[in-house]
Amino acid sequence: MTPPESPQTRTARRSAQTATLAEIAREAGVSAPTVSKVLNGRADVAPATRHRVEGLLRAHGYRRRRAEATRSPLIDLVFHELDSAWALEVIRGVENVAREAGLSVVLSESAGRLTPGRTWADQVAARRPHGVILVLSELDESQRALLTSRSIPFVVMDPAGDPGTDVPSIGATNWQGGLAATRHLVELGHTRIGAITGPSRMLCSRARVDGYRAALETAGLPVDPSLVVAGDFHHDAGYRLGVQLLRRPDRPTAVFAGNDLQALGLYEAARELGLRVPEDVSVVGFDDLPVARWVGPPLTTVRQPLTEMAEAAARLVLDLGRGDAAAATTRVELATSLVVRSSTAAPSKLSDQRALEKS
Incomplete structure (x- = not known):
């Protein structure tokens, strides 16, 4: 048990804190109340003054005392x-x-x-x-x-x-999730697998598409850059980029959509083009949002334990x-897991034949 703080120790601690604030105020060329305003996040401090004081606070390693009591x-x-x-x-x-x-x-x-x-x-x-x-x-x-x-x-x-x-x-484990999603499609027999990624500036998006590439390379399948399109994790991107992929004469027979919202946009693109999921194109998402189990057909996806x-x-x-x-x-990093539902199946021979005839 921590012994109670003596009056002498308490006085010394307060004096040290006051001295530190006074020192910062002198170096900044402002008053101690101004330093206090900066510490308390007050808006009535000029930006240049705030920047100068905060720089000195960082330099002195100053932290608020008794933060727990003031939260x-x-x-x-x-x-x-x-x-x-x-x-x-x-x-x-x-x-x-x-x-x-x-x-x-x-x-x-x-x-x-x-x-x-x-x-x-x-x-x-x-x-x-x-x-x-x-x-x-x-x-x-x-x-x-x-x-x-x-x-x-x-x-x-x-x-x-x-x-x-x-x-x-x-x-x-985004990389592992992308790997599992693509490996599932490879094991079903797909060899032409597209991907709709998320924004490249996001670490999770890059990790998922890296897992996709790793699964293809491990299976000895080529990574076709033209089948990898950059989305933004929104439904509209899944639809727009899905139309782009599925209108190709050599369209993919399966697509890893990067997240569930883009997968649902891809569903819409397939319907508009007269294609069926999974008979003409298999679809895998990522997240396992509640809606994934209720759409038609229920979505195969990577569960991220949000x-x-x-x-x-x-x-x-x-x-x-x-x-x-x-x-x-x-x-x-919490583990992801593949949830297999009805949006994925082995590639249709008729679908493959049509793709070959159009190529």
Whole structure:
């Protein structure tokens, strides 16, 4: 049990903190109240002054004292986009953990940008939440420094890029998932397999298509670059790029769609072109959203444990808030798994013959 802090120790600690603030104020050429405003995320500080003070706070390694006592009962959950069933699964997972901890969840969106704007960082600093979870997003150096100086822990879920070894993150085995999806199609007998990827700037998207390529190469099949088209993880891209692939005279007999929304767009493209799933084209998605089992035909997909990933991210951010040193460098990848339903089958001989006649 930690012994109570003596009055002398408490006085010395307060004096050291005051001296540090005073030193930062002198170096910045501002008053101590101005430094306090910056620390508290107040908006009434000139941008140039804020930048100068925050630079000195970083240089001095200053952190807010007694951060736990000043935190609001909130977890900030940040999405780069908030417009799909994918996001609902993540929200559900974070809410499960937050509810148990007596916390609420604040949602925000960075309007498609992978890095939230500066206004967002100031608002988070003013709210002083228990922690921040960024989904398919990342922070720039100034935002990381702003949160660190206020002792606001943050975790990245499904990082957009390499978060670095010093940023706690939760992800999934995307490469293994892409490998499993494509291997399943190869084992069914498909040799001409297309792929609709996600954005190339996203780490998860690159890992999935790398798994696709690895499966083809392992099977001794050529990787045809013309059959790999870049999407954006949205339904419209699956439809548009699906039409592009399926109108080819040498069209693929199977497509790995990269995520479930693009797979559903591909379904629509096939229907419009008079093709049947899976008789004329097999389709595999990624995510295993609830809708995947109810569409016709039910979608073969790679299950990404989104709710479990979100729960793990929320627990990790709470561990960081409690000062768990081991959590500070935690990087976790939860396993993906192939869920086989009715959207995949062996290639039809008639379909292969038609493709050969048109080539």
